[in-house]
Amino acid sequence: MTRLNCLLDHQDYLAYQEMIDQLEKSRQFCKHGFDHGLNVARIGYAYILEQGGQVLSKEVVYAAAFLHDIGRWVEYKSGEDHAEASAKLALPILEDCKFNSEETKIIVEGIREHRRHSSDHLSLLGRALALADDWARDCRHCSTQKQCYKYNHAMSLITY
Numbered sequence: 001m002t003r004l005n006c007l008l009d010h011q012d013y014l015a016y017q018e019m020i021d022q023l024e025k026s027r028q029f030c031k032h033g034f035d036h037g038l039n040v041a042r043i044g045y046a047y048i049l050e051q052g053g054q055v056l057s058k059e060v061v062y063a064a065a066f067l068h069d070i071g072r073w074v075e076y077k078s079g080e081d082h083a084e085a086s087a088k089l090a091l092p093i094l095e096d097c098k099f100n101s102e103e104t105k106i107i108v109e110g111i112r113e114h115r116r117h118s119s120d121h122l123s124l125l126g127r128a129l130a131l132a133d134d135w136a137r138d139c140r141h142c143s144t145q146k147q148c149y150k151y152n153h154a155m156s157l158i159t160y
Helices: 002-009 011-023 034-051 058-067 072-078 082-096 101-113 124-135 150-157
Strands: none
Touching: 002 011, 002 058, 002 082, 011 072, 011 082, 034 058, 034 124, 058 082, 058 101, 058 124, 072 082, 082 101, 101 124
16 A cells, blocks of 8 residues: 555645644544544445445545545634545645546545535445544543534444
């Protein structure tokens, strides 16, 4: 997964993650760092494999997962939706890391869709990212669940 390693070492990706880490330093709710990206990648890839049919490469799914929140700092600073900001910021990183145009299109579409509800018409990757983004949170054991707008939504998606 050479291209994924390129992405994780990319100076822009690292700079965006550092800005997010600084802006979320005192955040009481879930944070959007490397661990969150890795959890979304693992859960999203497992979800895609379980769906059968169209299979996306592990590298494509992981790239989308690690990039889906890189625009959080833009949202914190300007109010622009982070999904749209993340999609824009992802383009040059994907190009630098040699993802082809079809892969880039799939990744950017999934990033743009990751905040929509699974009942919306979503691409396979968009649906996987949306679900994995919620499933990756440990809402059940979180001390801030009463204050968190995501808690009830995330818990409604998790079945045991």
